[in-house]
Amino acid sequence: MLVAGLAAALACSPAVDARAELASYAVVGDAIPVSLTGAGGDPKKGRAIVANRQVGLCLLCHSGPFPEERFQGTLAPDLSGAGSRWSPGQLRLRIVDSTRINPATIMPPYYRIDGLERVTPAFTGKPILNAEQVEDVVAYLATLRDAKQ
Amino acid sequence: MRIGHAAAALTILAGIVPAGAEIATAQRKSGYDFMARTTQAMQDGDTSNPGMLWVLDGAALWDRKAGAANRSCADCHGDAPTSMKGVAARYPEFNATLGRPINIEQRINLCRADRQQAKPLPYESKDLLALTAFVARQSRGQPIAIAEDEPTRRSVETGRAAFVRRQGQLNLSCAQCHDDNWSGRLAGNPLTQGQPTGYPIYRLEWQSLGSLQRRLRNCLTGMRAEAPALGAQELVDLELYLMSRARGMPIETPAVRP
Numbered sequence: 289m290l291v292a293g294l295a296a297a298l299a300c301s302p303a304v305d306a307r308a309e310l311a312s313y314a315v316v317g318d319a320i321p322v323s324l325t326g327a328g329g330d331p332k333k334g335r336a337i338v339a340n341r342q343v344g345l346c347l348l349c350h351s352g353p354f355p356e357e358r359f360q361g362t363l364a365p366d367l368s369g370a371g372s373r374w375s376p377g378q379l380r381l382r383i384v385d386s387t388r389i390n391p392a393t394i395m396p397p398y399y400r401i402d403g404l405e406r407v408t409p410a411f412t413g414k415p416i417l418n419a420e421q422v423e424d425v426v427a428y429l430a431t432l433r434d435a436k437q
Numbered sequence: 438m439r440i441g442h443a444a445a446a447l448t449i450l451a452g453i454v455p456a457g458a459e460i461a462t463a464q465r466k467s468g469y470d471f472m473a474r475t476t477q478a479m480q481d482g483d484t485s486n487p488g489m490l491w492v493l494d495g496a497a498l499w500d501r502k503a504g505a506a507n508r509s510c511a512d513c514h515g516d517a518p519t520s521m522k523g524v525a526a527r528y529p530e531f532n533a534t535l536g537r538p539i540n541i542e543q544r545i546n547l548c549r550a551d552r553q554q555a556k557p558l559p560y561e562s563k564d565l566l567a568l569t570a571f572v573a574r575q576s577r578g579q580p581i582a583i584a585e586d587e588p589t590r591r592s593v594e595t596g597r598a599a600f601v602r603r604q605g606q607l608n609l610s611c612a613q614c615h616d617d618n619w620s621g622r623l624a625g626n627p628l629t630q631g632q633p634t635g636y637p638i639y640r641l642e643w644q645s646l647g648s649l650q651r652r653l654r655n656c657l658t659g660m661r662a663e664a665p666a667l668g669a670q671e672l673v674d675l676e677l678y679l680m681s682r683a684r685g686m687p688i689e690t691p692a693v694r695p
Contacts, residue, residue, distance in 0.1 A: 341624065345607075348624045359625030363618050387608070394618065396607040404608055406663045411606040 310401060311419045318389055319377030324399070324419035334428025337421055338367070344417070344425065349394065353432065363394065371430040379429045383422050398422060460616055460630055465686060467634045468694055471627040476641070480693040488570060488639035488691025491563075491646045495571025498564060504555025510568075513552060517575050525573035526581050526688050529677040531588045538592045540673050542569050542648065560667035566646045570637050573690035581634070581688065583681045596678025599671060605662030611675075614656075626695070631656075633679040635692020642695065649676050 311324045323329075337344040339354055346352070351360035352367030370379065381388060386395035397404075398416045417425065469477060479485045499510045499517055514520040529538040532547075539547070545568050546557040558565035583589065600611045614623070615631035622628060636649040643651075650672045657664040665671045 361624055362622040363628070394609060394613045396609065404604075404606060405602065406604040407606045408658070408661050408663050411661045414606070416606060 310399065310415060313384070315381060315388065316377070318381060319375060320380040320384060321377040323423055324380070324384075325423050327423065329420070329423030329425070329427030331424070331428040331431050333421075334424035334426070337417070337425050338428060343421075345396070367429065368432055369434060371432040372434065374429075376426050376430050379426045380422065383417070383425055398425075458616065459682070460619070462685070465632065465683065466619075466630055467632050467686060467689065467692075468629045469635070469689060469692065471629045472693075472695065476693055476695060480635075480689070486639065486691060486693060488637070488646055488693065491567045491570040491637070491639075492574045492691060494563070494567035495569070495574075498568050499571055504549065504553030506552060506554045508553050510548065513548075517571065521572050521575035523576050523579045523582070525569075525576040525690065526579040527583065529583075529592075529673050529680065531584065531586065531592070537670060538589065538673055538677050540650075540676055541572060543668065543673070545569060545572065561648060561651060566637050566648065569648070570646060570691050573637070573688060576688040577690060578687050580685045581680055581683045583677065583684055589677070589681075592674050593678050593681045596674035596676070596681075599675050600678055605657070605660035607660050607662075609660050611656065631679065632683050632686060633676065634683055634686050635689040635694065637690065638692045638694045640694045646691065649679070 313320045313322065313324055338346045338352065339357055341347065346367070347354065347357055347360045349361040349363040350365065350367050351362065354360065374382070382395070384399040385397040386393045387397055396416060399419065399422050401413055401415055469480065472480075479487075483489050496517075502509045502512070511517070525541050528541040528544065530544070531537070532539045542560065542565055545565065549555045549557055558568070583593070603610045603613075611631065614628055619628055619630045633649050636652070637646045638652070639646050640652075648667075650667050653672055653675055654664040654667070
């Protein structure tokens with residue numbers, strides 16, 4: 289009974305999740321001025337997301353003020369001081385979809401599900417980060433005020 | 438002159454090679470050149486290279502009779518160091534009967550089916566890796582020499598299209614890492630040019646020998662893109678493109694990689 293119920297739930301779930309609804313947002317200039325969730329993010333959670341190699345993946349390419357992380361990337365600017373260089377709205381657009389700023393960028397679009405080819409089934413229809421996670425990352429980056437942290 | 442300098446300065450500032458260009462012949466480097474000295478030494482010595490265990494197994498299989506025909510590879514091909522020299526440097530090769538390029542593993546399995554009347558060996562099985570490593574070892578030091586005829590060129594183009602296409606949830610192409618950013622570090626480790634010179638390789642992370650297609654599936658999984666099944670034509674075309682991109686570079690099989 290339990291097994292059959294579970295199997296049914298599993299069989300149904302892809303149809304339910306397949307197209308996660310993304311929050312709508314407006315781009316103004318090179319920024320998304322308004323929070324995707326309508327609320328501010330949590331910088332502590334944001335730091336954990338950025339440092340996590342399976343969740344944020346940021347340190348594959350970037351380095352930043354993470355003395356505890358030995359392995360960091362050199363393919364992208366150091367994140368230190370990002371909050372002095374950019375407003376929260378500018379940071380939000382860069383996380384949501386960097387190709388809107390530089391079409392040739394290697395930075396993945398973290399909050400976009402359309403226009404992607406051959407996504408593996410486990411990730412199809414899902415953004416890399418959800419709206420809440422994007423806001424947490426923006427809140428964390430905004431705290432990086434000084435290039436020498 | 439001025440403009441040239443400014444462009445060069447900008448490139449250095451950005452810290453990356455200009456996007457969208459294939460690597461110039463003189464700039465090509467094997468994954469070997471990016472490795473720590475100790476890992477290079479492991480590859481260099483026949484007694485320290487773990488891949489040689491598979492090569493030795495392959496040598497035994499080469500001489501062993503198999504299948505309904507009860508014939509060994511050696512019964513048809515004789516002495517491998519002579520008959521197999523340079524063969525792996527030409528693969529994948531266009532097969533006129535099948536009308537498509539096949540890789541070296543598929544060539545070995547064709548011989549098993551047609552000449553030995555034996556079952557094909559599964560991809561990544563110990564025996565197929567051993568035979569492939571043994572055959573490719575006979576080309577060590579030989580320059581990669583993919584054919585330049587029309588049907589081969591068409592498959593190379595198909596492979597190249599896959600190489601430059603963005604794919605997966607991370608929206609990356611192979612070229613963005615291996616053509617545009619090979620001088621950088623991904624998560625602290627050197628990113629290389631993705632040269633196919635050493636396969637099958639002993640990868641320290643795998644603790645085993647593995648094929649080029651296994652490596653390609655690793656990259657695709659990292660990009661969160663669909664990874665075609667081992668043996669899929671798409672992967673053979675990609676192998677063929679990589680080998681044509683490495684034309685003239687010496688075969689290193691069995692290479693060691695981190």
